[in-house]
Amino acid sequence: MATIARSEPFGSAATPVKAAARRLTSIDALRGFVMVIMLLDHVRETWFLHLQVSDPVDARTVMPALFFTRYLSTICAPVFVGLTGLSAFLYGRTHTKGEVSRFLVERGLFLMFLELTFVNFAWTAKYPPETIWFQVIWTIGVAMIALAGLLHLPRKAIFAIGLAIVCGHNLLDGVHVAPDSPLFAPWAMLHERQAWDFAGITFKTTYPVLPWIGLISLGYCMGPWFAGDLAAEVRQKRMTMTGLAMLAAFVALRTLNVYGDAPRFVVEGDGLRTFMSFMALTKYPPSLLYLLLNCGLGMILLSAFEKIDGGRVSQWLSVLGGAPMFFYMLHLYVLKALYLIAFAIWGANKGKFFGVDNLAWVWVWYVGLIVPLYFPTRWFSNLKKRRRDIWWLKYL
Template identity: 50%
Template sequence: MAGATTPHTRLQSIDALRGLAMVLMLLDHLRETWLVLVPMPDPVDPRTVLPAMAVARFVASFCAPVFVALTGVAACLFGVGHTPRETASFLVRRGLLLMAIDLLYLSPLYWGVAPQPTFWLQVIWCLGLCMILLAGAIRLPRGARIALGLVLVCGHNLLDPIRLQPGDALFPAWALLHQRDVIALPFGFVAKTTYPILPWMGVMLLGHAIGPWFGRDVDPVVRRRRLVGLGVGMIAAFLVLRAFNLYGDAPWSVVDGSALRTVIGFVSMTKYPPSLLFLLPTLGGGALLLALFERRGQSRAIRALAVFGGAPMFFYLLHLTVLRLLYHGALAWWGPTHGTVFMVGDYGWVLAWYGALILPLYLPTAWFSRLKQRRRDIAWLRFF
């Protein structure tokens, strides 16, 4: 068939998009590391934010939606060669592992920086919990999964007015589901629900629902046409809803005297939890990139990105560990620069570190990615 691609090429395009999300995520985490006291409200304030930081924040906004959606796609592809029971078992085991990593490894990396020991229930926790819930949903008919995903993604903003307070009976559950908040725990610990799961569960369900598009029997031309149509449709829906402030996020407005800051305000949407208007352009852009990456699958850039995406959990743990070591090394060497923390004074340093770290992080990730491909007999490598 003309233009046909092998399953390897198709998976490479998925790995490349996942790898791009990893590479962009590094920039945002560098900002958190070196500009720890510079506030980044959600959504960003277009009147006060440094434009370079706003651009970097917008670019990094693609990371979580793309990664969660591709997790759903990957779960569907895993299920092709396994029974529903085997697939559900894998999702539950992987989900529990991810949640444990977030609680027992990633959160302690930030202790000593946060004012009190905090369990940051971030994207890895969210992924793990959503995978466990997906394990219970994979037996639903595909139409039911699509309908449930659309309800969660498109309708969850109707729940925004519901705000519970600490002490309310359902506050912890609601903070985990939809309300970004802080839950008090015993012994002085707290848990911060950075990624409430309702909309993210919808994203994973929809990613799982389009998994059949990547089947061996699907013409790649048809698949790319579907991805382009999906991406263009989502971005068009965003432009209409956002332009007229119809639904899906806090309204935007013109910033007097600055076209740039007006544009920043237009594309600054709520991420915690992700509004409908946050998800439309990020997922739509991800669909367009996936079509592009599949078409350009043999280019050097795509192959390099696929290395990062071929071992995403390894890269995630590696880069956060390296950033914490660099931060505490700088704090020990130069001492605190602002109160009790170390912080650089210029965003240019963040960009400099970004350029300096790409290759050192690429090399061990490439090694681990090759190890995964070479040692398929080692079951636990699949989890990373």
């Protein structure tokens, strides 16, 4: 989705262009991978609106197939935000901090505008809107603006701030602001998922921004692993070991069941649902355990994509990762158009929604859409490479 434009050059005398390009391809491949996973979740939301899941998913009641289909997409937002921070650092290798800050602010404001207009319309197909959702694109935009200020601090300070936010923000879970307080909306935007009405419109915060600011800061601090003359084998080992350490920390904290997310529980006589409870994590806002698990997996995958760079699959995925915002907008509007067509033909067959009867149809639609969405994205990705003189293309 929202990342620093990939077309900016990077590399130096100490960093051969070929090696630099390989690292950049691995970043795009990972971004493309999670976008393909994201598509599955949005297909689910399109055809399974009648069976929405809670946050975290209720392990006692949800059918296991729906639980794990939903669960696959949990890696998407953490990887996007972390890679956005990493890309900001790499962009800064050929630009001054002032230029990087300006780009982050401009891009952040652009993303916030997209969320309030074209993205919200893609979800609701209503104008004027009844509800404005502050979702992932808004949050990435806000996080980029926050990083624009933080990057002027020493990198150790940025790392300390990011780590403190990611590890400590769950201490704020018990802080609640009364709806009649002037701080209600700001606190909802920052940390607590809430809704409020203003001028006849309902505003809802799906992605409170505080933890994501911490994560984008940590992604930025990982930049030197990619920007210097560090041997590829050393970098890959660091990423793998860091990822494994994060997964181990997740298992340890979840087993202790004292901090980092809503408590897990045991379902007597049902090992599967007990395991589902162990894995059911809070995304809105992302808990410490949620970020440990998904960022740990993301680190391991990033190392793996660099190792297999040059293969057909990684090249295919890097095309999607090279034009993330285009793919994001395209798939939202395609899914909404398909839903409206189906609703016009068959009407509301699932309460007030149109939906499919079996989750298998969600997977059929998902597989069937990957290739049709790939080709226009490839066209746009190639356009960005050819027409670097068109300034606004870098924002998509």
